[in-house]
Amino acid sequence: MFIINFKNYPGAFGKEAVDLAKEIRDASNEISNLEVFLAVPLVDIYRVHSQVDIPVFSQHVDPFLPGQTTGFSIPLAVRKAGAVGTLVNHSENPMDLDMIREAVRLCDEVELTSVVCADSPAVIDQIRDFKPDYIAFEPPELIGGDVSVVEADEFVVASAVSAAGSIPLLVGAGIGSAADVSRGLELGAEGFLVASAIVKAEDPAKAFLELIQGY
Numbered sequence: 173m174f175i176i177n178f179k180n181y182p183g184a185f186g187k188e189a190v191d192l193a194k195e196i197r198d199a200s201n202e203i204s205n206l207e208v209f210l211a212v213p214l215v216d217i218y219r220v221h222s223q224v225d226i227p228v229f230s231q232h233v234d235p236f237l238p239g240q241t242t243g244f245s246i247p248l249a250v251r252k253a254g255a256v257g258t259l260v261n262h263s264e265n266p267m268d269l270d271m272i273r274e275a276v277r278l279c280d281e282v283e284l285t286s287v288v289c290a291d292s293p294a295v296i297d298q299i300r301d302f303k304p305d306y307i308a309f310e311p312p313e314l315i316g317g318d319v320s321v322v323e324a325d326e327f328v329v330a331s332a333v334s335a336a337g338s339i340p341l342l343v344g345a346g347i348g349s350a351a352d353v354s355r356g357l358e359l360g361a362e363g364f365l366v367a368s369a370i371v372k373a374e375d376p377a378k379a380f381l382e383l384i385q386g387y
């Protein structure tokens with residue numbers, strides 16, 4: 173699994189989200205054995221889903237049922253908008269443990285793949301028993317930076333893989349080269365969560381194709 177998180181970077185929402193998604197879709201059509209997902213801004217899920225043939229994730233869900241929850245984005249609505257999955261507890265939109273547990277439960281009910289982010293192996297220990305579909309390990313201090321999580325501390329990546337146990341682990345934060353990808357795989361990662369190296373690149377499709385040379 174390879175998730176590209178659009179965040180709210182300039183050029184990654186509105187009509188431009190569709191254009192960026194098409195570029196990635198065209199590039200990903202050149203490869204056959206990799207599942208690529210786009211975590212687009214919530215407000216663009218339906219737009220991207222309906223215009224581009226690539227699976228879409230939400231960047232967040234609020235763990236509530238249909239009802240009196242004005243302004244929240246609930247799993248069922250996100251699913252109906254066309255998302256196949258969602259990030260939960262991204263460090264830029266953190267949630268407490270009870271909310272994470274409930275979000276995973278509600279995602280499961282509506283068949284939305286849950287990817288719960290964790291900033292340390294200790295947090296992975298706390299969320300593993302919620303049984304998300306994936307855990308994504310991202311040290312916040314490395315997000316958007318030039319030093320990747322695998323360059324910074326291989327030991328902590330291996331510890332995260334081990335803490336996740338039977339839950340497949342994605343790795344993110346500063347992933348910016350094919351070498352990061354191949355080293356992450358060697359350390360036990362099942363996939364990656366990447367943003368700036370692709371979304372902020374001058375040529376996102378080229379940057380994406382370069383990164384996945386690491387597979």
Ligand code: G3P
Nearest residue numbers: 177315316345346367368
């Ligand atoms: O969700 C992915 C993200 O937080 C990693 O960002 O820019 O370090 O690839 P980046």
